[in-house]
Amino acid sequence: MSRSNLLGTLLFLGFIVLSNSVYVISETQRGVLLKFGEVVKSDLEPGLHFKTPFVNSVRKFDGRILTVDSTPERFFTQEQKQLIVDSYAKFRVVDTAKYYTATSGEEFRAAALLSQRINDDLRNQVAGRTVQEVVSGERDQLMEAVKARLNETVLAELGIEVIDVRVKKIDLPNEVSQSVYRRMNAEREKEARELRSEGKEIAEGMRAEADRKVTVIEAEAVRDAEIIRGDGDATATRIYADSFNRDxxxxxxxxxxxxxxxxxxxxxxxxxxxxxxxxxxxxxxxxxxx
Incomplete structure (x- = not known):
C-alpha cells in the first residue's frame, strides 16, 4: 500500500472515530449517555459533548412542553349518569434517566401511559361529583385535582411533569342526548307559552285601559259640548228676551x-x-x- 493510500485510510478512520466521539445537545433537547444500553449519565446539558466511540451512545428527547390528547372516555357521575369526556394534558421530561427506563425514550409510549393515567384519575374524580359539578360548578377544581394526583405518580414512574390537564368537551351519550334534547325542547316550549300568555294578559289590560280612557274622553267631550250648547242656548234666549222686551x-x-x-x-x-x-x-x- 502506498504512503498516500495509508494516509487517506488513517484520515478516514480518524474522521469516523471523531464523528462518533462528538455529539451536540440543542437547547430544545434533553438526553442521556448510555454504555452498552445502560444509563451512565442523565440530564445532559445543552452544548458540545464527547463520548467513547462504539462504547457509548446517546439518546435525545424533546425537552419542550409536549401535548398528549387522550381518547374520549365514558365516565359515570355520582348520580350514575354517563358522560363522555374528551381531555388533553401538557407535560415535559424532567428526569431523563427514568423517562428512558420507563419508555425507552419513545414519546408515543410516554403519551400512551400518561393518557391511561389521566383517564383513570378523571374516572375517579367524575365518580365523586354530580353532572352539574363536572360541567360547570367544580370543573376547575377537578382539573387541578387530576393534575396534582398525576404528578404524585408520573414523576416517580415516568420521569415527566404534568404542566396542565384540561377537558376539551363533555358530551352526553347518543342514547341519552335525544331524551335530554326533547326535555329541553319541552321546557322551552312551556316557557314560551307562559311568556305568550303573560303577553296576551298584559295586552288585554292595556287595551282595556285604552278603551276606558276613550270612553272617559268621549263622555267628557259630550259633557263639555252640552255645557257649551246650554250656555249658547241660554245666551240666545237672553238675547231673544231682551229683543222682545224692547218692542x-x-x-x-x-x-x-x-x-x-x-x-x-x-x-x-x-x-x-x-x-x-x-x-x-x-x-x-x-x-x-x-
Missing part, C-alpha cells in the same frame, strides 16, 4: 208673519179656524196688537 208689538207682528209664511207654504188650500181666531188678527186689523 213686544213688533215681535208679535214678526211671529205672526212667520206663522203665515210657514202655513201658506205647505200648499194646502183648506184651513179650519174659528171666526174669532187670533191667527188672522193682523189681517183683519193691522193695529190689533196695540
Amino acid at each position: 213686544p208689538e213688533f215681535y208679535a207682528f214678526t211671529r205672526s208673519l212667520n206663522a203665515y209664511q210657514q202655513t201658506f207654504s205647505t200648499g194646502s188650500d183648506i184651513m179650519l179656524l174659528q171666526p174669532d181666531s187670533q191667527f188672522f188678527q193682523y189681517l183683519r186689523d193691522p193695529k190689533a196688537g196695540k
Whole structure:
C-alpha cells in the first residue's frame, strides 16, 4: 500500500472515530449517555459533548412542553349518569434517566401511559361529583385535582411533569342526548307559552285601559259640548228676551208673519179656524196688537 493510500485510510478512520466521539445537545433537547444500553449519565446539558466511540451512545428527547390528547372516555357521575369526556394534558421530561427506563425514550409510549393515567384519575374524580359539578360548578377544581394526583405518580414512574390537564368537551351519550334534547325542547316550549300568555294578559289590560280612557274622553267631550250648547242656548234666549222686551208689538207682528209664511207654504188650500181666531188678527186689523 502506498504512503498516500495509508494516509487517506488513517484520515478516514480518524474522521469516523471523531464523528462518533462528538455529539451536540440543542437547547430544545434533553438526553442521556448510555454504555452498552445502560444509563451512565442523565440530564445532559445543552452544548458540545464527547463520548467513547462504539462504547457509548446517546439518546435525545424533546425537552419542550409536549401535548398528549387522550381518547374520549365514558365516565359515570355520582348520580350514575354517563358522560363522555374528551381531555388533553401538557407535560415535559424532567428526569431523563427514568423517562428512558420507563419508555425507552419513545414519546408515543410516554403519551400512551400518561393518557391511561389521566383517564383513570378523571374516572375517579367524575365518580365523586354530580353532572352539574363536572360541567360547570367544580370543573376547575377537578382539573387541578387530576393534575396534582398525576404528578404524585408520573414523576416517580415516568420521569415527566404534568404542566396542565384540561377537558376539551363533555358530551352526553347518543342514547341519552335525544331524551335530554326533547326535555329541553319541552321546557322551552312551556316557557314560551307562559311568556305568550303573560303577553296576551298584559295586552288585554292595556287595551282595556285604552278603551276606558276613550270612553272617559268621549263622555267628557259630550259633557263639555252640552255645557257649551246650554250656555249658547241660554245666551240666545237672553238675547231673544231682551229683543222682545224692547218692542213686544213688533215681535208679535214678526211671529205672526212667520206663522203665515210657514202655513201658506205647505200648499194646502183648506184651513179650519174659528171666526174669532187670533191667527188672522193682523189681517183683519193691522193695529190689533196695540
